[in-house]
Amino acid sequence: MTRLSVNINKLATLRNARGGNQPDLIKSTRDIEAFGAQGITIHPRPDERHIRYQDARDLKSVVTTEFNIEGNPIPSFCDLVLEVKPDQVTLVPDAPDAITSNAGWDTRKHQKHLQDIIATFKASGIRTSIFVDPDPEMVRAAADTGTDRVELYTESYATAFPADAEAAVLPFRKAGEAAAAVGLGLNAGHDLNLDNIAWFAQEVPGLLEVSIGHALICEAIYDGLESVIAAYLKKLS
Numbered sequence: 433m434t435r436l437s438v439n440i441n442k443l444a445t446l447r448n449a450r451g452g453n454q455p456d457l458i459k460s461t462r463d464i465e466a467f468g469a470q471g472i473t474i475h476p477r478p479d480e481r482h483i484r485y486q487d488a489r490d491l492k493s494v495v496t497t498e499f500n501i502e503g504n505p506i507p508s509f510c511d512l513v514l515e516v517k518p519d520q521v522t523l524v525p526d527a528p529d530a531i532t533s534n535a536g537w538d539t540r541k542h543q544k545h546l547q548d549i550i551a552t553f554k555a556s557g558i559r560t561s562i563f564v565d566p567d568p569e570m571v572r573a574a575a576d577t578g579t580d581r582v583e584l585y586t587e588s589y590a591t592a593f594p595a596d597a598e599a600a601v602l603p604f605r606k607a608g609e610a611a612a613a614v615g616l617g618l619n620a621g622h623d624l625n626l627d628n629i630a631w632f633a634q635e636v637p638g639l640l641e642v643s644i645g646h647a648l649i650c651e652a653i654y655d656g657l658e659s660v661i662a663a664y665l666k667k668l669s
C-alpha cells in the first residue's frame with residue numbers, strides 16, 4: 433500500500449490572499465487526517481508565500497499521522513526542521529524565486545553537502561528523503577549520502593502520461609528498481625493527480641508514499657476534500 437501525504441501549501445496560499453485565517457490550516461489538517469490521509473506535507477519557502485515557518489511550529493502538535501517538511505536546506509530551513517522535528521524531512525534543491533520545484537538534486541555533485549545535512553537530521557531522529565529526477569545514477573548516488581529515502585520528481589511523468597502512459601512511467605519504474613537495489617525507501621511527488629496516480633502506483637515497485645497538493649486541492653474545489661481524499665485512497669490501495 434502507498435501512503436497519501438497531502439501537501440497543504442495551496443491552502444496556505446488561499447489563506448494568505450486575505451491576510452486572515454481562512455481557511456484555517458489547523459482545522460484543515462485535522463479534517464484531512466480525519467478523512468483518511470496518512471500524512472501532511474508542507475514546503476515552506478524563504479519568502480513564506482504559502483506555508484510560513486510559524487505554521488510548521490503550530491502544526492507539529494496537530495499532525496497525528498506523518499509530518500513531512502520539504503525544502504531547500506538553507507540554514508533557516510535546517511534550524512526550523514531541527515526545532516520542529518517532523519517525522520520526515522525531504523530535501524529539495526529549489527531556487528528561492530522558483531514558482532515551484534523544478535528539478536531533483538545532482539546527488540554526485542552535492543554528495544558531501546547532502547551527507548553532512550543528512551547526518552545532522554538523522555542524529556535528531558528525523559527520517560530523510562532526497563528529491564531526485566528518475567535517473568538511476570542519481571538514485572544510487574543518493575544512497576551514498578546516507579539518506580533513508582528518495583522522492584522521485586514526477587513532473588515529467590504527469591506531463592507525458594496523457595499521450596503515452598507506458599513510456600511516461602518507464603523511467604520511474606527503473607528508478608524505483610535502482611532504489612530497491614541500494615536499499616532506499618521510495619517516495620514520489622509533483623503534479624500527481626486523480627487521473628495519473630493509479631497507474632503510477634501500480635507500475636512503480638515499492639512506492640511507500642506520494643505527496644500531492646496542487647491537483648488535490650483543485651479537485652477538492654469541485655468534489656470536496658473528503659470525497660477527493662477517499663478517491664485517492666481507493667486508487668492507492
Ligand SMILES: CC(=O)[C@@H](O)[C@H](O)COP(=O)(O)O
Pocket residue numbers: 439441442475482502524531532533563621622645
Ligand atoms: C517538492 C515538490 O514537488 C512539492 O513540494 C512542490 O514543490 C510543492 O511546492 P509548491 O506548493 O510551492 O508548488
Ligand SMILES: NCC(=O)COP(=O)(O)O
Pocket residue numbers: 439473475502583620621622623624643644645646647648
Ligand atoms: N512533494 C510533492 C508535493 O508535496 C506536492 O506537489 P504538487 O502535488 O503540489 O505538485
